[in-house]
Amino acid sequence: MSSSSSSAKREVLAATRDSLPIWVGVTPFGLVFGLLSQQTELGVFGALAMSAFVFAGSAQFIALGLLQVGTAYPLIVLTTLVVNLRHLLYGASLAPHIQRLRPAWRRFLAFGLTDESYALTVTRFTHADAAGSGHWYFLAANANIFVCWQLSTALGILLSGWVGDPSAMGLDFALYATFIGLLIPHIRDRAAVVAVLVAGVVALLARDLPGKLGLLLAALLAASAGLLWDRLTVGANPSGRPSGKKKETSQ
Amino acid sequence: MTSLPVVGLIAAMALVTYATRYTMIGLLGRLTLPDWALRWLEFVPVAAFTALIVPATLAPQGRVNLSFSNHYAWAALICALVAWRTRHTLATVVAGLAAFWLLRWLG
Numbered sequence: 001m002s003s004s005s006s007s008a009k010r011e012v013l014a015a016t017r018d019s020l021p022i023w024v025g026v027t028p029f030g031l032v033f034g035l036l037s038q039q040t041e042l043g044v045f046g047a048l049a050m051s052a053f054v055f056a057g058s059a060q061f062i063a064l065g066l067l068q069v070g071t072a073y074p075l076i077v078l079t080t081l082v083v084n085l086r087h088l089l090y091g092a093s094l095a096p097h098i099q100r101l102r103p104a105w106r107r108f109l110a111f112g113l114t115d116e117s118y119a120l121t122v123t124r125f126t127h128a129d130a131a132g133s134g135h136w137y138f139l140a141a142n143a144n145i146f147v148c149w150q151l152s153t154a155l156g157i158l159l160s161g162w163v164g165d166p167s168a169m170g171l172d173f174a175l176y177a178t179f180i181g182l183l184i185p186h187i188r189d190r191a192a193v194v195a196v197l198v199a200g201v202v203a204l205l206a207r208d209l210p211g212k213l214g215l216l217l218a219a220l221l222a223a224s225a226g227l228l229w230d231r232l233t234v235g236a237n238p239s240g241r242p243s244g245k246k247k248e249t250s251q
Numbered sequence: 252m253t254s255l256p257v258v259g260l261i262a263a264m265a266l267v268t269y270a271t272r273y274t275m276i277g278l279l280g281r282l283t284l285p286d287w288a289l290r291w292l293e294f295v296p297v298a299a300f301t302a303l304i305v306p307a308t309l310a311p312q313g314r315v316n317l318s319f320s321n322h323y324a325w326a327a328l329i330c331a332l333v334a335w336r337t338r339h340t341l342a343t344v345v346a347g348l349a350a351f352w353l354l355r356w357l358g
Binding site: 018020021024025041042043045046049050053054055056059063073076077080081084085086087088089090091092093094095096098099103106107109110111113115118119122123126173174176177178179180181182183184185186187191192195196198199200202203204207208214215218219220221222223224226227230231 | 253254256257258259260261262263264265267268269270271272273274275276277278279280284287289290291292293294295296297298299300301302303304305306307308309310313315322323326327330331334335338339340341342343344347348351
């Protein structure tokens with residue numbers, strides 16, 4: 001018991017440390033959401049409640065845009081569903097790692113699933129030996145991003161009216177930089193390179209699709225392309241891994 | 252005060268969002284996946300990260316822009332190099348932001 005509680009503590013600390021760049025990247029988006037929300041009928045409490053209960057940045061931004069042009073509420077809900085379909089993929093990807101947890105744990109972890117917590121958690125699950133305590137990492141990553149999102153939304157609401165756009169300072173780039181930092185170590189073999197190329201091209205071509213459908217389409221096609229490459233080359237190069245799995249071999 | 256329709260809107264958005272988050276975690280808790288499906292899922296993070304990064308950096312204003320004026324694209328390239336050499340996320344973010352601001356300062 002004591003060893004499992006110390007490994008839980010280690011996972012929470014690791015997730016909090018790994019969340020640091022995410023705080024830098026997410027805060028500007030929360031600020032902007034808080035700022036923009038005050039130009040709609042959401043009001044202070046509506047904006048705070050949306051960040052707390054919906055807790056999905058992209059969907060919230062799109063909802064703001066739709067509210068501003070007077071879209072019917074059912075259509076906003078439908079758009080929210082479509083924009084968030086990518087969570088199905090994330091859920092499917094993480095599910096095998098948290099299968100043995102009690103349903104209450106899984107229900108609670110699911111609430112915090114975001115692009116960012118998925119990015120951190122899947123990296124932890126695939127690269128590090130979480131020694132059966134990985135769910136604590138998942139939980140702490142979710143909690144960090146949740147707290148960051150609530151604080152930055154509230155700050156944005158407070159500042160609304162007398163501050164410019166924080167993305168004008170380029171802080172929005174921090175989020176993409178974080179995703180790049182998380183992506184590169186995942187590219188371990190040719191099949192992954194194929195997946196990256198397909199995902200990039202499809203996402204670029206499909207970027208004008210409504211909601212985040214382009215992202216979903218790109219991810220589905222790219223994962224399939226990676227699998228296909230893997231199957232076609234299975235005899236020639238049995239899932240060849242040029243670089244080490246955990247640490248870079250000496251350069 | 253928040254109006255009743257707005258409360259309903261937020262509740263419905265929260266419900267459908269949670270449904271997308273929980274569905275696979277709930278379902279897959281009960282069934283085991285074949286090998287090919289697990290391998291397919293291994294590609295999901297790579298595919299999803301790339302799909303998030305590429306349009307945002309190569310077409311930050313909606314149109315593909317590979318000229319020097321697109322600081323997002325060049326800073327992203329520097330990020331990728333730093334990530335590849337260091338495998339360190341925080342170092343990557345710091346280097347990326349520094350590159351982004353430098354490019355912007357250079358104009």
